[in-house]
Amino acid sequence: MNKARAVDTPDIPEASPAPLPRLGEMGLANFAPYLMNRITGRYNASLREEMAALGLTTAKMRALATLSVIERPLIRELAVYAVVEQSTLSRALDGLGADGLIRREPDPDDSRATRVQLTEAGRMAFESLWPHMAHAHEDMFRGISEEERAAFVATLQKVLRNIRKHDI
Amino acid sequence: MNKARAVDTPDIPEASPAPLPRLGEMGLANFAPYLMNRITGRYNASLREEMAALGLTTAKMRALATLSVIERPLIRELAVYAVVEQSTLSRALDGLGADGLIRREPDPDDSRATRVQLTEAGRMAFESLWPHMAHAHEDMFRGISEEERAAFVATLQKVLRNIRKHDI
């Protein structure tokens, strides 16, 4: 009856905070975080086969991809860019190092810190992965105009700026 | 040398497949899958605290959220909507069932299949989670116009249609 009352008699409508929309009203298909989770889920799944062939986990793959673009980052920076927990990344780097795909180097200026670098073998491993990533990317935007893509990416960048915790 | 040849002498340029852009050229910040991973990573992380308070894992949370919108799906359908592996979902449902948040019911028409339903307690659990999800959602689009949001979601929907495997 509490419930019925709450629904039937909005006693203080003007004092109530912003009326929270309900998920059911807007629908899953209009909820951006849901859509992004679905999309990235499938994107990542589509790469899993190639990753498995190279003996890579998601964390290792992301580290490789990031290292192919960012030069000699600190491990903590790499963790942010690659969207991987630091402890997870630490172990991923162990594996990549054992396979000779990356190299850890002490930072010259801060002896707590470690920088990471792709080896030649690591670069080659990523090169063999990249076509599949590019292909999955192509698939995503099939039939979507260049303008729409650009606008979409621009919004993604704004959103990331809105919610990121680190300013990298 | 095979490699060198391929690079140096594009014998059949008109037959060569689309020249693959390099990740380094376009930059991480313009690669949509990367941006989406960063964003969903932070979105999910921002909910982890509330989830932990309710004793939920990501899989359980997604199942709850989906069940709040989709009525009595089959487990296999729920797995697609919630973007969770079936085996993972099966165990997540075990946990949710033990906590009395969901109920499994045999499908009347197919005795292999099981349908899942939110209990009243399950609905309340989701209700207590939803404000945080809505808030994280608000944060994402802070300062972004209604038109831009709408266009963004429309593109997300197109992308999902492009890459989804199931037609759910």
Add this chain to the structure above:
DNA sequence: AAAGATTGATTGCAATTGCATTTTTTACTG
């Protein structure tokens, strides 16, 4: 310049996850 606070990275441990397999039931095919 010493003590405490902070930062970078690793590690112990438990828990979540994913793959492959199994079990049960339904669908298909000759």
Add this chain to the structure above:
DNA sequence: CAGTAAAAAATGCAATTGCAATCAATCTTT
């Protein structure tokens, strides 16, 4: 309609993951 294939869900098991604690080095503050 018998027999095989396929689908739905659950389970065994190994591996990835995340949290918390740890170790080491630097920064801060008085």
